Amino acid sequence: MSQISAKAVKDLRDKTGVGMMDCKKALEENGGDMQKAIEYLRKKGAALAAKRADREASxxxxxxxISDASDAGVILELNCETDFVARGGDFTGFAESIADAALAGGIDSAEKMMNVSLGEAYNGETVEDAIKSMTGKLGEKIDLKRLGMLAAKDGIVSGYVHPGSKLGALVQVKAAGNDESEGLVKDIAMQIAASAPIVVERAAVPREYVEKEKEIFRQQALSxxxxxxxxxxxxxxxxEKYYQEVVxxxxxxxxxxxARVRDVLDDFAKRHDTPIDVESFIRYQLGE
Structure with missing residues (x-):
């Protein structure tokens, strides 16, 4: 067997991000062939992913x-097993690459995202294969739990992620785009993240939710x-208090x-002589 050079090992590490010893072994197992070694490591990652499939990734x-034109946005939750890995550059960079690819491709679900290529940075792998490779690299189960997208034909999309990246929101608003309106829409995204509404307006609260709350309140009052x-x-x-919490x-x-959120929007519309209406939102909290 020919001697594997340190340069070849480093090149393979640069291409895959896998540890030096694993890279050396991959090259030795494949006679120094770089492409075969990459495939070997991918298969190893897939095998480890299968072994860890039953592990909890919480x-x-x-x-x-958010797009440069502020007319579309993507939000996703990518899971792993430990906070240590979650805070690492490899994991966060991977999550951001998936989000970038989803935004570029107009992808609106985790399921659809699985067949999308992540480009040269991930050796042209699809998200599904890249997750297996990342599992092999990081030694933990990786799972794209959910992904959503909002697009505004006539308005603004904005988002907010709370420090720590465990809570975020995406909101779509019908309004003319300018610095002031975009600032307010950003505040609305923060509002959604912080206050956890379930719908935009009262009429959208599911009837079964209302009936359930009424029965709880009835039993509380009688007891x-x-x-x-x-x-x-x-x-x-x-x-009424329930509506003020969830709407x-x-x-x-x-x-x-x-002030209520409705009051803030109405005041903005009057001052700027332009309508502004929240159309939809998505809120993700890690582990929900």
Whole structure:
């Protein structure tokens, strides 16, 4: 067997990111052939991915990418097993590369993303194969748990990721694009991340959610000894508080607790003589 040079080992490491000893072994097993060694390491990564398939991947990162024109955005959650790996450059760079490719390709789900190539930086591998390779490289289960995309034909898409990359939001707003409106939409994305609404407006709250809350409030009132004739009024009052918690437009604004989000948007529209309406949003919290 010919001697494997240190340069060849380094070249393979640069191409794959795998440890030096593993690179040396791959080259030795394949007679110094670089392409065969890369394939060997890919297969090794796939084998390790299969072994770790049943492991729990509850750490990771939430990543948001917004287009230069602020008319589209992607949010994803990529999982791994430990916070140590989640904070490493290899993992975060991989998550960002997936988000960039999703935005460039207009991909709106994790399932569709699996067959998309990540380009030369990942040896032309699809996301599915790159995940297997990354599992082999990092020694942990890697899982693209979810991915979503919003695109605005006539408006703005903005996003926010909370420091630590465990919580993020993407929001689509119908409005004219300028510095002031984009600043407000960014605030709305922060609002969504921080306050966890489930819908934009009251009418969109699923009926079964409302009925469930009403029954809970009814049982609470009766267990507290409230007279039957007052229970319906109590339920109505508590339901209003529920709407203020879960409906984005009815939440207290994070930058002014005396104003509702709806009030902030209405005030902006009046001052700038232009309508502004939240159309949809996506919120991801790690491990949800």
């Amino acid at each position: 750490e990771g990162a939430v990543v948001v990418r 507290q000894g409230k007279p039957e004739q007052f229970v319906d009024k109590i339920i109505t009052g508590r339901l 984005l437009l009815e939440q207290s604004f994070i930058k002014d607790s005396n």
